[in-house]
Amino acid sequence: MTYRPAFAPASGRWAPPLRSLAAALLVAAAGSGCGDDEACPGANEYGVCDISDPACVRQVAEVLGCRREVDAAPDVPIRFTTRDALASELFGSSDNVSDDEILWTNRAYAALANFSLLPPDYRFEAAQADFSATIGAYYDPTAKQIVVVTDSDDSARDAYVTLVHEMVHAQQDAAFGLDRYAREHAYTEDRSLAVRAAIEGEAMTYQLLAEVELEGLSAAEINWDVYFSNWQAGMLSIASETDIPLILASRLFPYAFGGQMVFDRWFTSGRGGVAVALEPPPTSTRQVLAWPRTDAPVPPWNQDEALMDRIAPEMPESYVSLGWSFEGTWLIRAMVERKGRDFGPAEQRAVELIHADVLSLHYEASTDTAVAVWRLSFDDDDARSVIQASLEETSDMQTVVLTGGDLVLIAGGPPNLVDETTPWQALDEARTRLVDFSRPPLWPNPRRRSYRHVGCQHRHLIRHALVRVP
Numbered sequence: 001m002t003y004r005p006a007f008a009p010a011s012g013r014w015a016p017p018l019r020s021l022a023a024a025l026l027v028a029a030a031g032s033g034c035g036d037d038e039a040c041p042g043a044n045e046y047g048v049c050d051i052s053d054p055a056c057v058r059q060v061a062e063v064l065g066c067r068r069e070v071d072a073a074p075d076v077p078i079r080f081t082t083r084d085a086l087a088s089e090l091f092g093s094s095d096n097v098s099d100d101e102i103l104w105t106n107r108a109y110a111a112l113a114n115f116s117l118l119p120p121d122y123r124f125e126a127a128q129a130d131f132s133a134t135i136g137a138y139y140d141p142t143a144k145q146i147v148v149v150t151d152s153d154d155s156a157r158d159a160y161v162t163l164v165h166e167m168v169h170a171q172q173d174a175a176f177g178l179d180r181y182a183r184e185h186a187y188t189e190d191r192s193l194a195v196r197a198a199i200e201g202e203a204m205t206y207q208l209l210a211e212v213e214l215e216g217l218s219a220a221e222i223n224w225d226v227y228f229s230n231w232q233a234g235m236l237s238i239a240s241e242t243d244i245p246l247i248l249a250s251r252l253f254p255y256a257f258g259g260q261m262v263f264d265r266w267f268t269s270g271r272g273g274v275a276v277a278l279e280p281p282p283t284s285t286r287q288v289l290a291w292p293r294t295d296a297p298v299p300p301w302n303q304d305e306a307l308m309d310r311i312a313p314e315m316p317e318s319y320v321s322l323g324w325s326f327e328g329t330w331l332i333r334a335m336v337e338r339k340g341r342d343f344g345p346a347e348q349r350a351v352e353l354i355h356a357d358v359l360s361l362h363y364e365a366s367t368d369t370a371v372a373v374w375r376l377s378f379d380d381d382d383a384r385s386v387i388q389a390s391l392e393e394t395s396d397m398q399t400v401v402l403t404g405g406d407l408v409l410i411a412g413g414p415p416n417l418v419d420e421t422t423p424w425q426a427l428d429e430a431r432t433r434l435v436d437f438s439r440p441p442l443w444p445n446p447r448r449r450s451y452r453h454v455g456c457q458h459r460h461l462i463r464h465a466l467v468r469v470p
């Protein structure tokens, strides 16, 4: 795809890289030869141990490698750190983030606030704190190590299950390279969340199996439909209620929804099913959200190529472009839920019929005005009418239906800034207008990614979904 470079973490993007991802794929070389969970000689059971003990780490790697039918990733180092230290590692000190970058980020945030994806007056410093607060542990594919935050109040058991989760990522990285997988598949925000759903989905699958085993249960005793629908309902309700849906997208979406996508495959087809879920990964959040109702054959879920020559509207001369991105169904849904009238089945269905979108951000200096423009392409006109009506009723955003049927939402700025006659720029044209803040990476460590874990919550949900067998 020729447009990939536009999504390099340079001037064109406004989303901090933590919500994108580092991911990976599965070319699972058959490993140690154990065919089922009962046949892992030498290391056939999980058992809570002290994760600061190298023998404990080896035990987890060996049991997991056996279950996943891959080589254990031996000797993965674990580094322990505090939340404060992590925050400054992930975001860098104020010394290496320039004032220009911070100013640029804050303007982009102001534009995004017009769509209620962030609160008004959201700032760089708040984003740092909000991100760091959600991280319990992660696998770092650059340093090839697992990083664990020590000042979370995890029990030894939670820490152990966290290690299982992160060890999946270490083994994924060893098998197919998380960074390479991300470069190949995760080149837009939407695709990035979808790829994370595959990667985190597998990690959640094996984490859940470990949780179940530690409870003394078997996977067959759990009503997984109940488990996942409760978890997903919780994530959806947070997404509609939080004032930072943009920041939380990479927390709320990949685990609960990717988890079900991969777990279902494991449950019906074992390791082979997991491999199918990851190769190729889904291409859109839309595809992952539709998972419970769909199976192969897969329709062309993501059609964002169709918008490559219509990235952003031609704005008046005094506006500079802050960036653009393909956001996808998860964030569109959060926006419609927060900005529109009551979000019912009709709105939900209509959102899922959006097959491409592009969001562009613009800034006018003399009036200090930030504007966001979201172009949506629908599978059918009825769906478009539902979304348009919902937003027109309850918000001050302007809506325009273009020849050809796309719906354009304009939030912030004076009336009639964009109308049916406004020309749209192709990617190359839009790029040349971009660069007022040309410093590269907004975040000093753009390749660091985090993988969150919440052990307690899952045990609670699992117990709720227990099937009582008489």
Ligand SMILES: [Zn+2]
Binding pocket: 165, 166, 169, 199, 200, 203, 450, 451, 452
């Ligand atoms: Zn993870």
